[in-house]
Amino acid sequence: MDDSALVDMFLERDESAVAFAREKYGARLRRIAFNVLGDAGAAEECESDAYLEAWNRIPPHEPREYLFAFLAKIVRARALDRVRAQSAKKRGAAFTELTAEIAAMLRSGDDPQADVERKELSAAVGRFVNELPDEKRRVFVSRYWYMEPISDIAERYGMRPEKVKSMLFRLRAALRKQLEREELI
């Protein structure tokens, strides 16, 4: 079933839309949540939350051309909400490693302008990603949006893990430079 027909089912309030969406995208959505939480049960709960939220958001949204991205954004946000509620010690090793990469790139400390800057930062990161060459963009998004392990990214793109690490290191440095230039960090 194509995504447009699936969205039609959501719009018609046909409950089997959830079953079809689960069959088509469930495994990928669970994987996104699992990458964050490291727990299969919690990942399944995030996946179910995503269908419920999609049910409530379609309409007014009609993500015919980007249903997977629509669901993935929801499941990722719910997983991050959960991990935020956990103490740092309870976070999985893989996720801790990933956040350490980001922490090293960002400056710490509270900033009274933080809320305004965070919106600007989000837009700046979006611009940075969109301007990257295809391969780098895929690797960056795989790591920092889908939060996939480096070994999986390497296997998927036919690279050695060291190459992926080195590419990510350079990308973080470039992003930091851009964010500094725009005085966002």
Add this chain to the structure above:
Amino acid sequence: MNELDFLQDINDLEPEALNVSAPVKVKSWRGAKRWLAIAAAAIVVCGCVTAGAVALHRGSFGPIKEGTHGYTAEFELEKYKWKEFTGEITEAPELIVEQYATFTPPPIYSNKAFLPNMYFKDFGTLTEAVDYIGLDTMKDVSLPFSEDVTVSVTGDKKGRIKEIDVSSQHYLWDDPMRFGAFFNVKILTQYSSSSVMLSGGDWGDYDPGSIEYKEFLTSKGVLCQYAEIGIGDDSRRQMVSGYIVDSGILYNLGISFDDGGLDTALGMLMAWAEEF
């Protein structure tokens, strides 16, 4: 701002960027119960055999570098002459040349190559993938799952095929041990730059002392070298990754599992090795 703020703030990337980078489809692990039973038997068959005297096809294992994660496994492989590949893969040189000439980024979830030097083909079973490659010495070993195998072919602008990979990845989330299996075959050709194949993995924030390199012989005398990996104290996740070189082709089966699944995973690895 902290790292979690950052991860949440970048949630609104363009759908196109997300679609083209989406994780590959995760497959269910069919036939797993049968393999769990076979695994228990395999420990009895070859679990007590050691491989100290065998030197054939021995690879070397070791950490990547101090301060980094994971390990390397290095193997000397055969560089097969291209004329030895007789399956439909003989289409590969033409396909790669055409990809270089016409390459554009693929549509969402396309099976087309995302780089012009590679293409992928999906098959329902390993048998179909082996037929596609058509190399006499390649083994059609049984896997602890029964379908969804991907062949990736890498070449250069002139259509010279350098490497062929066969892979499959499956999870068994509904088992208490949450087994995952990662299967990979690597075949080099006369156009590969080196006959040494480096493999290995990056398992995140692990204790370097928690990786052990071991080996065993099957009942037919096939050497299987493997790494036992603890993937960090918090995650309780572990992995065994076994390597067999047969006729100069590298076969790798990695099995990940939760704390307590080591014996079963080793049994699966041994049962798989007995297929050679």
